[in-house]
Amino acid sequence: MMTAAMILLTISCVFLWWQKAQWVWLPVLAALIIGTIIFVQDVDFSTNLGIQL
Amino acid sequence: MREGILSPELERILNLIGMLGIVGIILGSFVYQFSYHELPCTLCLLQRVAMLAVAVGAAMNVMLGPDSRHYGVCLVSAVFGIAVSIRQSLLHINPFFDKKTGQPTLEATANPPFGQEVFGLNLYIWGVIIFTVTFLAVGVVQLLREQSNWPTHEPAWLSRLASLGVGLLVVVMAAQAVMVFMECGLGDCPNDGGWNWWIFR
Numbered sequence A: 001m002m003t004a005a006m007i008l009l010t011i012s013c014v015f016l017w018w019q020k021a022q023w024v025w026l027p028v029l030a031a032l033i034i035g036t037i038i039f040v041q042d043v044d045f046s047t048n049l050g051i052q053l
Numbered sequence B: 001m002r003e004g005i006l007s008p009e010l011e012r013i014l015n016l017i018g019m020l021g022i023v024g025i026i027l028g029s030f031v032y033q034f035s036y037h038e039l040p041c042t043l044c045l046l047q048r049v050a051m052l053a054v055a056v057g058a059a060m061n062v063m064l065g066p067d068s069r070h071y072g073v074c075l076v077s078a079v080f081g082i083a084v085s086i087r088q089s090l091l092h093i094n095p096f097f098d099k100k101t102g103q104p105t106l107e108a109t110a111n112p113p114f115g116q117e118v119f120g121l122n123l124y125i126w127g128v129i130i131f132t133v134t135f136l137a138v139g140v141v142q143l144l145r146e147q148s149n150w151p152t153h154e155p156a157w158l159s160r161l162a163s164l165g166v167g168l169l170v171v172v173m174a175a176q177a178v179m180v181f182m183e184c185g186l187g188d189c190p191n192d193g194g195w196n197w198w199i200f201r
Helices: A001-019 A021-043 A045-052 B008-035 B041-064 B068-093 B122-142 B157-186
Strands: none
Touching: A001 A021, A001 B041, A001 B157, A021 B041, A021 B068, B008 B041, B008 B122, B008 B157, B041 B068, B041 B122, B041 B157, B068 B122
């Protein structure tokens, strides 16, 4: 998953540099959505969140 | 058109400086990672994703010309990054919290900080500072910039510099992607801070 996010960012940057593409924000957004999924999965709600809040 | 203090050329230069700053931070984290033999954890990598996404927003301003939408990419990425940084800071802010049992403890070293310090602060605290600075910088530039849709004159030296800078970002980003693949493969990343690359397991 993390690899996919990084690959998406790299693709966006390559096309920005190579073709000055306007749509490069789309893979960036996709990478951030993947990052959010990883982030939410990383939170151990059952053991951590009760105490922290 | 509304007059502003920042011309589009100056705005592009400021974005280039910010982008190169993030490239420097990522290169510094490579040095740190290899000199201490500590692989970044999941939350650390997510902060790198956010920083590189902020850099793409700045690179869009550099390559395509300043635009509010490009600053939007920076802001959305910084919101994600600061959420991750604050989460990781909160995980380690209380040394009296035992991560293994999930209970409070009398042992002050039950929840030690993750990784080495840089200038006295852990990297996730630096993450909070960097993303806060991103918000401030974007806000100040939005206040001072010219609100114009007119095509601007593009100096040749600035175009060459922009192409060189974004080329460097591409190289750093590709190196980071290869390193993440070597560390995590296509699955979850290790969280122990050790030196166990997925590709060598």
